[in-house]
Amino acid sequence: MSARIHPTAIVDPKAELDSSVEVGPYSIVGPDVRIGAGTVVGPHVVIEGHTTIGRDNKFFQFCSIGAAPQDKKWNGEPTRLEIGNGNTVREFVTFNLGTAQDEGVTRLGDDNWISAYVHLAHDCQVGSHTIFSNNAQLAGHVHVGDHAILSGYAGVHQFCKIGAHAFIGMYTSLTQDVPPFVLVSGNPAGARGVNIEGxxxxxxxxxxxxxxxxxxxxxxxxxxxxxxxxxxxxxxxxxxxxxxxxxxxxxxxxxxxxxxxxx
Incomplete structure (x- = not known):
């Protein structure tokens, strides 16, 4: 392994890192992790589980990536986390593995902007080109389409679906599905119109x-x-x-x- 790894980082010898990957101080990379070219792992990041990460991603400090799902039904099955290319993942973000009760995989697509304190729970399926503002939270099994935007502190109930190009307003409490192109806000959420500006x-x-x-x-x-x-x-x-x-x-x-x- 010839990736650029800080001397204080702990990278398991079984992990597969492209030679261009950077791993910052005090970060930990587990044995079942694969990381693609150009990805930068900042300081104090933990990447574990059966996690596959594509190219040109940037993980800022204190992220927890690929930890066990927060689901009492999970019994140690070899479930996965798959992350695409070109994603920006800011401070204190948490992505969990999938569970055997669903597809067994949590997915994040390409070119997503994931702000600080965002949580993607087990089995979430997030498309590409989305924006998650600070503290947006997804419960388990949520699906989010391409180009959707979740504003700060938006909370999404498990099994909800958010269509492509939808916009979820700040502090929105979402317990039902949101069709594509629709702007919703409020607690409880209500439809406010079409996301025309987007x-x-x-x-x-x-x-x-x-x-x-x-x-x-x-x-x-x-x-x-x-x-x-x-x-x-x-x-x-x-x-x-x-x-x-x-x-x-x-x-x-x-x-x-x-x-x-x-x-």
Whole structure:
């Protein structure tokens, strides 16, 4: 192993580190850990468990990565944590392994910005290009889509799903699913509109945004049942071709929601 390891760090000989990996003072890397090229592990970081980390990640001081799940049902099974590429993981972040009661793996995708004190519990599935502000907390089995944003102190109940491009406001207490593109806030959470500013920043065209806003109105403003809203979304998908994929994503999400949606 020729990675750049500080003399005070403890790296198990069985760990697999690319030669370009840096490990800072007093950090600990366990035997079942694999770390890809260009990743920097800051001081006082603990990485353990069956954890695979991709390239060009940055872990700031005092992170706990790959610890046992906080679940009494976990009985030492060889579950995993998988982290993609280009993630920034700030101070005091905690990521736990998966459990045998789910897929057995907790996942974080690529290019995510994970701020201080964020917690990803067992079996969470987080996509790519997300932003988690300080103290955002996910309970077990939560799914978060690409480009979603969780503001500071947002708390998410276990098994909830958050769709792509959704925005969760500060101090929000979330106990139900959030469809794609929707902005929610409050305690309990309520839908406040479409995350239009986020969509503009990501280059969504005017027709796409108009289609998403029309879909939002069917779900939240027209007193329709979910089945009626899904039928209306199906019609819009045929008449608004530029937004058809986005409207389809919202309709599919409604069909897959397991805890009911925030309304």
């Amino acid at each position: 969509l503009k920043r990501r280059g969504f065209s005017r027709p796409r945004i108009d289609g998403i806003r029309a879909a939002y109105k069917h779900i939240y403003r027209e007193n329709l049942t979910l089945e009626e809203a899904k039928a209306a979304l199906a019609r819009d998908g045929e008449t608004m071709p530029e937004a058809a994929a986005d409207i389809g994503a919202m309709r599919d999400f409604l069909g897959a929601a397991t805890r009911g949606i925030v309304r």
